[in-house]
Amino acid sequence: xxxxxxxxxxxxxxxxxxxxxxHSLIGNLKPGDIPAEVRVKAIDTLVEHYFVKENVIQAGYxxxxxxxxxxxxxxxxTFRQNYGVNRMLIGRDHAGVGDFYGLFEAQEIFDKxxxxxxxxxxxxxxxx
Numbered sequence: 371x372x373x374x375x376x377x378x379x380x381x382x383x384x385x386x387x388x389x390x391x392x393h394s395l396i397g398n399l400k401p402g403d404i405p406a407e408v409r410v411k412a413i414d415t416l417v418e419h420y421f422v423k424e425n426v427i428q429a430g431y432x433x434x435x436x437x438x439x440x441x442x443x444x445x446x447x448t449f450r451q452n453y454g455v456n457r458m459l460i461g462r463d464h465a466g467v468g469d470f471y472g473l474f475e476a477q478e479i480f481d482k483x484x485x486x487x488x489x490x491x492x493x494x495x496x497x498x
Contacts, residue, residue, distance in 0.1 A: 381461070389425050391455055392417075395446075397434035400467070406430065429453075437467035443476030444483075 372380050392413050396406035413428050431449065436442050442465035447458050464476035472478075 379462075387457065389427065390421075391450075391453070392426065392428045393450060393453070393455070394428075394430050395433050395435055396430035397432050399435050400437065403435070435465065437465055439464070439466045439471030440475040440479035444479055447480070 394406065394409055394413070396410065399405070410430060417423060417426050417428055443460050446465070447460070450458055460477045462473050463471065466476070
């Protein structure tokens with residue numbers, strides 16, 4: 371099925387959690403990205419007709435994409451943590467542009483952050 375579509379990489383997501391925050395950036399994007407208003411309407415449709423409404427919140431974040439790879443991944447995790455999120459998925463080439471950053475640099479940056487709090491005693495385990 372994926373070969374027929376010409377897809378060489380395919381992602382799947384299965385979560386077990388109390389709730390899910392769909393927290394899209396709705397600021398300016400680069401040309402060719404799906405516009406924020408289209409993404410918001412699509413997610414609204416999914417929430418309205420397919421998701422368990424009590425378990426999902428859609429909340430856009432008015433930040434422009436900076437395409438800063440790992441540092442932007444860290445920024446995204448930080449502001450989501452400030453919203454109370456305690457798990458975040460950082461995808462392959464998160465906030466990357468072209469081949470400027472390595473495919474997994476936005477994930478690997480979390481292994482370099484020292485944590486010294488009871489809430490997060492292990493380096494790299496915050497939000498991941």
